Amino acid sequence: MTEGRPRRLPLLVDAVLSVGTDLELRVTLQQLVDSATRLTGAAYGALGVVGAEPGGRVTELFTAGIDERARERIGRLPDGHSGVIGELLAHPRPLRTDDVTGHPLSSGLPPNHPPVHSFLGVPVLVGEDVFGNLYVAQKQGGPFTGEDEQLLRVLAAQAGIAIDNARLYETARQRERWISGTAAVTTALLSGGGPDAALTVVAEQARQLAEACAGVILQPTDEGGMEIVAASTQEDPGSLIGTTITPGSPVLEQLLGGEAVFVTDSATDARMTTPVSERFGPSMLLPLQSGGRLIGTLALPRVRGDRDYTPVERQLAGQFTSQAALALVLADARRSRRRLAVYEDRDRIARDLHDLVIQHLFATGMMLESARRRAEVPAVGQALERAVEELESTVQEVRTTIFALQQPPSDSPAGLRDRVLREAATAAALVGFQPSVQFAGPVDSRVGRRAGRGLLLALRRALTAATRRAQVSRIDVRVDADARSTDGAAAVRLTVYDDGEPAGDAEGTGTTVTWESPL
Template sequence: MDAAAQATRGLQGMPPEFTARVSQLLEAMRSIGTGLDLHTTLDRIAETAAELVQARYASIVVIDSVSGDLDEFASFGVDTVDRERLDEIPEEPGTSLSVPIEVDGENFGEIVLSEKADGGTFTGNDLQLVRVIATEAGIAIGNARLYEASRQQAHWINGANAVTTALLSSADAKDALQVVAEQARTLADAAAGVVLLPMDAEGDGEGGLEIVAAAGEGTEDMVGTVVPWYSPVAAKLAAGEAVFVDDSAHDPRMITKVAQRFGPSMMLPMVSGARVLGTLAIPRAPGAPLYTAAEKNLARRFASQAALALVIDEAQRDRERLAVYEDRDRIARDLHDLVIQRLFATGMMLQGARRSSVVESVQDRLDKAVDELDKTIQEIRTAIYSLQQEPSQVATGLRALVLREVATAAAPLGFQPSTSFVGAVDAIVDDDTGRHLLAALREALSNAFRHARASQIGVSVDATARLPDGRHAVRLTVADDGVGIPAEGTRRSGLRNIEARAESLGGSAWTAPGLGDCGGGTSVVWQVPVSLPDGE
């Protein structure tokens, strides 16, 4: 029997006037519940229960299914009395009524009513009515949790798609891993996202795990930290087992110093087939809520998706590398078999012409020509040798990396931000400044996703900007039409990080009106000096 049928059955045998009234009230509550505002729905249910049995006070307590802690509290009449007074009401027979909220065998909490308005005691009919209401409360709670689970699932799927897109469009493997870390942090509402890769065994050891990418406030110093092979968690992760920790700072399995900063954590192996490619760690702040079973399952799928994307990315890079090798081999063969041979033949012809010549000045010029041909042949041989070596990784321009960051952000945002460039961005902005600009862009887009509730975002990179003192600068602007930023006293850490990055390069960052009507929304502006290439 489903919950709705159970509630309806509870009305059987009740007086007709009660049945009609309860049915009407249940329909009203269900219409409220369709909005999935759980707290509002539970408040109305508490009020309905108090009205039906003529109780002065009613409360609904919802328990978290993972931690057992209080998850929701709704009440009627409780605001008019001291809470301690309510707790001290003696539970004499008939003066209070407590009914568990259960649906299909799952306990969500309880509904409690106290003090009959007429001073009497609660009856069997009252108990039956409250059981019906408790069932309705269970339906509302169950629907809200189902809705939240489906919302979270869609959220993680979009994040996994964004990671796949980023990995397959990035020419920098380390930068792609940074995207994995940032997406995991955002999706899990965590304090940090961390990617660890296996280390090669050294000496008598068996290798360990090294942090190669970290996202989140204050995580810059974590990159390079090693989890040694003898760590209890390293052994499990190497075997492809996930590790879940309730409190990283006090769990004896967590032996690194960086673990002392965090609370609940998930450490998920990124596995493809029988191969463990690395580990994704997603720690929350100390005292933060524990991860639910649903969150753990979604994070496992995300780690698997990231592992699959890494494998595809690795295969794609191997194919590209093989194509480069084949092309370089062909060029080397052509240079050796065709060009050098023709140069040799030309040299032989010049030497023959010298022997035939009787004019000394002509002989000298021919000797010089033969010498130049010999030098050219040596240079070509050097080029052939270079072509047979490991090709260096081709750098990706800043413009392409900015476009990739914006494309990555589009999935969680639900729309594609607009992007514009002014000036020779790739030529003017050096690698170090470019890395800081990309980090500032990533932070600004993350802030917009988390807090702005925007419907449009514009990104601009201007390499023709000027500082107040006249020096050349590059200016990044991320503008939205959202709800704006809080007061200075509650300024978000993301904005502080953006400001700190600009100041470290001798620049500055500030906020300005955004894209909304009459200047609504927020613009985050990040500007640092640059040196123009020679000749500009």
């Protein structure tokens, strides 16, 4: 044992203890890098976490000795396929050199990286699997020694045990979160609401559980493609809804076949052909299917540069979509039963109106008609004649009502009025109460398709903003098809008010959004 070993043993013990005291994985990894840097007297340290895919690459990097501003200037992570980092991944064994810039395998330092010469790297194993590589650089006072290498190997071995424990703990917590989220989705879907609101609930809950930047539901179209029908994002989801995957897309066959698709970078993957894919990085596209029936696809993209989904996250998300699909099928069956009950009740009301009310009205009319004929006073006869006419008019109105009751209501909204109500129902699923909706004028017949699309987009944005404001307990929506613009021309006007707390330093007790378009 060298003379310096006893003096460094307390540092090694402290390092091992600090690495093993926390069950949060990310905290444990950062403590490992900090301890390795102190233990070896290095100026810089890093831990590159290897991804789970074959031919793994560095997916996360924990550093010491470099502040956030310096990391941002350096930019990209090591690709793990070149240089001494690639050598560590290809051959997981210690690598020590006095001058890394002159090493035969060196591919140079990235731009804006601090000067580095001495280098020492060791693999971090969890069981028999390579979790990542721990490396330190630029030792103060000389090159790294064999003793440094032995100390770092001991620390990496102990870190492997601590990482395994932290991963087990994190996996248990993740499972608990996903199970609770699945139960919440099932409860929300079976408590009522329309099919569009149900899809939004699934997208919102999945986005939060997966720590994704968006939750998107796609459904097959009549043309053989797929379309985004529901979305949950931290920003405006309106730009995503309506986006389509056209027939012939490389990923479409997998999605329509009910296969899960995992993408490392949506912006560069050739299979991703939609314009919105350029915004995203790692993504999961999971089938929503139950009993052989494909309801759609749940897509969970993360922002570019974010970490990949782990195998555990992929497994938990797959289980979530299976349960969510079953809950959607059960919720649809429940809505069908309620709809059938409504149809039966309407049939009963129609029969009662026909068999009882109309017959009584008809009999009363005949009695009045007989009385009119026998009336000797002209004024009385005229009054009875008017009463008979009123009864005949009432009979016609009742017959019209009977006919309407016997017609099944359309499942899809036919006009702008129904679409506005659908958007309000979607917002209700997020805030827990039903927004108030008022219409003025003949909305369906007066507002054209172009103005209607603009109104719905403005409404969707206003409702999204309202649902995200704190302490919101009231949302009022008014659509006025009898409005006039400032120049007196006919217009349609949308007004959305909510009583939530205004954003920023704005004062007031609520927020009003107004949108207007000529007819």
